[in-house]
Amino acid sequence: MPAASEARRPSPAAEPKGKGRGRRGTRASGDDRERAILETAERLLEERPLSEISVDDLAKGAGISRPTFYFYFPSKDAVVLTIIDRLVAAAAGSREEALATLAQGDPHAGLRRGLEDLYGAFRERRAVVLAAAELRTTNQEARDLWAEVMEGWVADVTAVIEVERARGAAPPGEPARDLAIALVQMNERVQYATFADESPSLADDRVLDVLVDIWLRAIYGTAEPG
Amino acid sequence: MPAASEARRPSPAAEPKGKGRGRRGTRASGDDRERAILETAERLLEERPLSEISVDDLAKGAGISRPTFYFYFPSKDAVVLTIIDRLVAAAAGSREEALATLAQGDPHAGLRRGLEDLYGAFRERRAVVLAAAELRTTNQEARDLWAEVMEGWVADVTAVIEVERARGAAPPGEPARDLAIALVQMNERVQYATFADESPSLADDRVLDVLVDIWLRAIYGTAEPG
DNA sequence: GAACTCTATCAACACTGTGTCGAGTGTGTC
DNA sequence: GACACACTCGACACAGTGTTGATAGAGTTC
Numbered sequence: 001m002p003a004a005s006e007a008r009r010p011s012p013a014a015e016p017k018g019k020g021r022g023r024r025g026t027r028a029s030g031d032d033r034e035r036a037i038l039e040t041a042e043r044l045l046e047e048r049p050l051s052e053i054s055v056d057d058l059a060k061g062a063g064i065s066r067p068t069f070y071f072y073f074p075s076k077d078a079v080v081l082t083i084i085d086r087l088v089a090a091a092a093g094s095r096e097e098a099l100a101t102l103a104q105g106d107p108h109a110g111l112r113r114g115l116e117d118l119y120g121a122f123r124e125r126r127a128v129v130l131a132a133a134e135l136r137t138t139n140q141e142a143r144d145l146w147a148e149v150m151e152g153w154v155a156d157v158t159a160v161i162e163v164e165r166a167r168g169a170a171p172p173g174e175p176a177r178d179l180a181i182a183l184v185q186m187n188e189r190v191q192y193a194t195f196a197d198e199s200p201s202l203a204d205d206r207v208l209d210v211l212v213d214i215w216l217r218a219i220y221g222t223a224e225p226g
Numbered sequence: 227m228p229a230a231s232e233a234r235r236p237s238p239a240a241e242p243k244g245k246g247r248g249r250r251g252t253r254a255s256g257d258d259r260e261r262a263i264l265e266t267a268e269r270l271l272e273e274r275p276l277s278e279i280s281v282d283d284l285a286k287g288a289g290i291s292r293p294t295f296y297f298y299f300p301s302k303d304a305v306v307l308t309i310i311d312r313l314v315a316a317a318a319g320s321r322e323e324a325l326a327t328l329a330q331g332d333p334h335a336g337l338r339r340g341l342e343d344l345y346g347a348f349r350e351r352r353a354v355v356l357a358a359a360e361l362r363t364t365n366q367e368a369r370d371l372w373a374e375v376m377e378g379w380v381a382d383v384t385a386v387i388e389v390e391r392a393r394g395a396a397p398p399g400e401p402a403r404d405l406a407i408a409l410v411q412m413n414e415r416v417q418y419a420t421f422a423d424e425s426p427s428l429a430d431d432r433v434l435d436v437l438v439d440i441w442l443r444a445i446y447g448t449a450e451p452g
Numbered sequence: 453g454a455a456c457t458c459t460a461t462c463a464a465c466a467c468t469g470t471g472t473c474g475a476g477t478g479t480g481t482c
Numbered sequence: 483g484a485c486a487c488a489c490t491c492g493a494c495a496c497a498g499t500g501t502t503g504a505t506a507g508a509g510t511t512c
Binding site for chain 1: 275277359360363364369370373374376377380399400401404405407408409410411412414415416419424425426427428432435436437439440443444447448
């Protein structure tokens with residue numbers, strides 16, 4: 001059985017050459033293939049679940065043989081982790097923005113804007129979100145990456161709740177972090193169900209209304225915070 | 227690739243013999259092996275994830291060869307589905323009881339009792355819950371089974387919310403079913419995270435307090451319903 | 453322009469796991 | 483004692499993963 005941690009950076013030389021980690025010089029053909037593999041993976045994930053995509057599919061899609069695939073990535077999982085990294089980076093952008101909106105003024109509007117941005121960012125990459133969930137069940141690195149992301153959101157939400165309580169806008173109640181964990185996990189699950197079109201799931205255009213309603217009631221004790 | 231639907235009933239004769247579906251007569255040795263396979267699966271699932279358990283492991287554990295395993299079950303997934311069936315049946319018991327408690331009297335206490343029973347039933351079989359989640363990502367039958375379970379809970383909770391609104395105990399708000407979906411999915415996710423000991427997750431003894439608090443606020447608009 | 457290096461490529465291999473086939477072996481029954 | 487039937491497993495075919503080793507070509511370097 002392979003060791004727990006696999007490198008997902010496709011850099012051919014195992015350790016960073018020299019000290020910097022800049023891109024390779026003029027040499028380009030390798031980068032092209034790398035990109036072709038990533039694009040093939042994203043395309044195939046729109047069509048079918050990760051478990052039904054083989055290394056051979058990725059190689060064929062990128063116009064190379066299976067062994068050549070292993071020159072660029074150590075495994076199929078590494079490809080998907082690279083794709084998830086990008087999603088996470090994009091989502092981090094939305095988060096910054098959302099926090100800023102929330103900080104000044106009306107919590108209802110701010111919260112809705114925040115959840116909206118995040119939902120939008122994920123919906124745009126539905127296939128990647130579903131693949132991430134699938135990978136998490138078998139891959140420790142995927143679990144760690146997702147845990148890090150969740151921790152970030154929980155920390156943000158915890159801070160928001162504490163600020164609102166301190167300024168008297170929100171009543172005291174369960175520990176802010178506990179509340180934040182449950183709310184963030186609810187969002188994850190509800191959004192996933194909608195993306196996967198599960199059997200009980202919210203319609204796409206109902207997700208935000210319902211989530212915002214529950215967040216406001218959980219934090220402020222009412223849907224119309226003062 | 228195998229067809230979508232696999233039988234999980236281990237009965238050797240493909241179709242139910244005669245018309246009833248009673249157990250086989252005096253013949254016993256087969257049933258023993260079947261039970262041994264199921265017990266081995268449950269035991270191994272306490273030790274490691276489903277993806278790291280092979281058909282050979284199950285066969286060895288039950289003291290038979292791999293081909294013989296296939297005499298009893300069509301696949302590893304079928305074994306796990308049988309185990310999940312049992313969990314679901316046990317959980318259905320808790321649900322009946324919980325609804326009864328809820329029907330007469332204090333919603334706070336009733337709701338807490340209900341969520342408590344369910345949480346307890348699942349925590350007792352943590353390993354099976356985790357295996358079910360893993361299986362759901364690759365197995366359509368597992369998805370269908372789980373969807374059915376979720377639909378049942380959502381229907382119950384929807385009914386409770388509607389009754390509470392009709393009798394004026396709960397204020398109007400988002401459609402009852404939408405609210406129910408989000409709350410039930412929140413519970414699933416929060417409980418899973420705690421069972422899996424994920425990085426942001428609620429401590430075992432915090433789960434119920436936090437979930438009940440959010441449910442009450444979401445349904446009644448306050449944590450102290452009248 | 454011969455030797456040397458470094459990226460890139462793939463046929464062939466070794467291995468793990470799944471599921472099937474067909475040839476058994478024992479036990480009970482008519 | 484022969485027929486059926488439940489049960490068992492060695493041997494096979496197949497799909498997928500990851501590795502090895504040989505090689506091709508492009509770009510220095512002297």
